Amino acid sequence: MEDRVRYICKRSVVSTKPVEQGKLYRFSVLDYIMEPNHIRLVYYYRSSKIRELGEITKVLRESLAHTLNCYPIITGRLVKEIDGTEEKDQDLNRQWKVRSNDAGVRMVEARATGTVDEWLRSVNREEELKLVHWEEMYRLPYYWSTFYVQVTEFESGGLAIGLSCSHLLADPVCAMMFIRAWADLTMTRSMMAPPLYHPLPPRRFTNHRLSNNNQLLSHYIKSCALTAQPSNVTEDRVVTVTLMFPDPLVRVGENEPGISTFEVLAGLFWICVSQAKGKNNELMDMSLCLDVRKLLRLDKSYFGNCMVYQKVHYSKPVKTKDKLLVSHVVQEIHNTTKRLDYDTVMDLIEWLSSNNNPISNGSDLVCTNLENMVNSRPMMFEKDFVLSHVSCYVEGPVAGGGQVIVLPSRSGEGPMSRVVMVSLPQREMVKVLENELLQSFSPVLLMENQ
Known part of the structure; x- marks a missing residue:
């Protein structure tokens, strides 16, 4: 089958406001056990009109930069730390943290032939995953983006937004909330539900014993x-x-x-x-x-x-x-x-x-x-883009x-x-x-x- 997806470029998108350099974001125990896994989401949008190719991608790139102001944990990079000393390696005796900086997220821009509806009628798994870029971490985690965004414009109308991320940082609920926050900010210039970063509930300081029948x-x-x-x-x-x-x-x-x-x-x-x-x-x-x-x-x-x-x-x-x-x-x-x-x-x-x-x-x-993961407000980036379908993979x-x-x-x-x-x-x-x-x-x- 002819390759229907053509990649235009890959770039970094950074937040519009400076981040607090060097701040460390620590993970919970529920985060650490998910490290070997990753998530991929694809959101498909029908469009009521044909736009000039590249127009909506530019709008989304700019709104993404504003959205990232509320997501410093996404724009940072992984380091490992022990006794307060950061190490840019993968020593198993150390645990991952996110070091806040202005590295941003990787954004891939692409084009696909036909319309969204034509794509959905004939797509296979291998092709769909071409709409959501992902790279495994190799030897240089400090330069590796834990989140990737892909915007694919369909030449005859429609849009696909792909998001992939390390499961170490987020579960599917978080990933979907990020897409909604991005859509809200693009559509209304405001974020209805910004993310909250805080630890899990503290340990219970009682004589509570772990249940044997749990x-x-x-x-x-x-x-x-x-x-x-x-x-x-x-x-x-x-x-x-x-x-x-x-x-x-x-x-x-x-x-x-x-x-x-x-x-x-x-x-x-x-x-x-x-x-x-x-x-x-x-x-x-x-x-x-x-x-x-x-x-x-x-x-x-x-x-x-x-x-x-x-x-x-x-x-x-x-x-x-x-x-x-x-x-x-x-x-x-x-x-x-x-x-x-x-x-x-x-x-x-x-x-x-x-x-x-x-x-x-x-x-x-x-x-x-x-x-x-349903909301009374439709998840729209612009009025003429209507959400048609969502795909979710956990790998x-x-x-x-x-x-x-x-x-x-x-x-x-x-x-x-x-x-x-x-x-x-x-x-x-x-x-x-x-x-x-x-x-x-x-x-x-x-x-x-x-």
């Missing part, structure tokens, strides 16, 4: 000790499919109060992916990735990693013909999420303070909940044996509808899409990135 902590103790590759690594290439579900809650029927759309979809894909992997009498291992800002009584604008991986256990017999299987599985997921509370997460944070090896979910299916050992990411639906869809990105080996994906249970939920295929 399943969240147990999962991390096992996961942080994993060094081997997942046992089901396959040479089959990974593909990504994006589906829209009109209203999954209706399909499950009357449930216990409080069941969320995410829990329904996590249960559905837990069953379907397990069957695709040949597990007809049991369910595969699965971890939920959940935002715990609210549980820790943190502001929703808290900047830093604040998502945890909670293992779900289903010990009952699995019968593929059981019409109530989905309801039973969803109820187990709901019970697991309800067990997460302040003390459960604080147990984990306190254990990680002396055991912060990177986490690996092994061969687990990972279901990430981003369904609450690295934390990704497990497959990914399901639940996102808000596009504006205009029902309040209970959701968009789901599924990444699996190709042969398994074919079986999942053909699954009668999945089809009974009437999903609409939005993108088939194969």
